[in-house]
Amino acid sequence: xxxxxxxxxxxxxxxxxxxxxxxxxxxxxxxxxxxxxxxxxxxxxxxxxxxxxxxxxxxxxxxxxxxxxxxxxxxxxxxxxxxxxxxxxxxxxxxxxxxxxxxxxxxxxxxxxxxxxx
Amino acid sequence: xxxxxxxxxxxxxxxxxxxxxxxxxxxxxxxxxxxxxxxxxxxxxxxxxxxxxxxxxxxxxxxxxxxxxxxxxxxxxxxxxxxxxxxxxxxxxxxxxxxxxxxxxxx
Numbered sequence: 171x172x173x174x175x176x177x178x179x180x181x182x183x184x185x186x187x188x189x190x191x192x193x194x195x196x197x198x199x200x201x202x203x204x205x206x207x208x209x210x211x212x213x214x215x216x217x218x219x220x221x222x223x224x225x226x227x228x229x230x231x232x233x234x235x236x237x238x239x240x241x242x243x244x245x246x247x248x249x250x251x252x253x254x255x256x257x258x259x260x261x262x263x264x265x266x267x268x269x270x271x272x273x274x275x276x277x278x279x280x281x282x283x284x285x286x287x288x
Numbered sequence: 289x290x291x292x293x294x295x296x297x298x299x300x301x302x303x304x305x306x307x308x309x310x311x312x313x314x315x316x317x318x319x320x321x322x323x324x325x326x327x328x329x330x331x332x333x334x335x336x337x338x339x340x341x342x343x344x345x346x347x348x349x350x351x352x353x354x355x356x357x358x359x360x361x362x363x364x365x366x367x368x369x370x371x372x373x374x375x376x377x378x379x380x381x382x383x384x385x386x387x388x389x390x391x392x393x394x395x
Contacts, residue, residue: 215377
């Protein structure tokens with residue numbers, strides 16, 4: 171069974187940093203691209219970042235470019251999102267999702283809440 | 289940047305009725321368009337990929353159509369569990385833009 175479990179969320183002050191983790195199981199992690207998607211309270215889904223299967227290629231939404239870094243450790247079956255210079259508008263539930271080459275983002279974790287507030 | 293516009297924002301229908309949701313792209317995304325369902329407090333669930341293919345385990349009452357810039361998700365006869373928010377997403381480039389969502393609510 172495919173499972174994605176996010177962790178690392180919490181309360182952080184504006185300007186602070188946080189690293190999210192997403193532990194994957196139930197599939198060959200090193201064969202799949204991975205995404206981070208966020209959802210502010212009461213708002214819609216917003217794509218944040220993606221990383222290819224071996225970690226050599228990444229993309230970011232303009233709103234986080236230069237502040238967030240996606241990475242992965244295929245030996246640990248884990249994808250990360252390092253978030254720096256956090257702003258109030260980064261407050262959201264952050265989901266990691268698996269990307270299947272045929273079907274797209276087919277499995278999602280349950281999300282981890284990041285709150286940026288003083 | 290490709291912008292996806294969903295309409296209507298809210299659809300008020302009764303169980304058993306047909307739901308038709310629209311997603312329009314600002315430029316062609318070919319057939320690289322997916323639909324997701326999200327219920328409160330839950331992660332999104334993939335319904336349709338590549339415009340018209342049902343994901344594993346999705347009931348036949350869900351169908352998708354379209355290509356290029358205009359896409360439709362149809363729920364042929366609404367079941368009580370179908371009342372939720374629906375999002376479209378494009379993957380024609382690596383910036384996986386979402387639409388703003390359509391809420392299907394009970395009338």
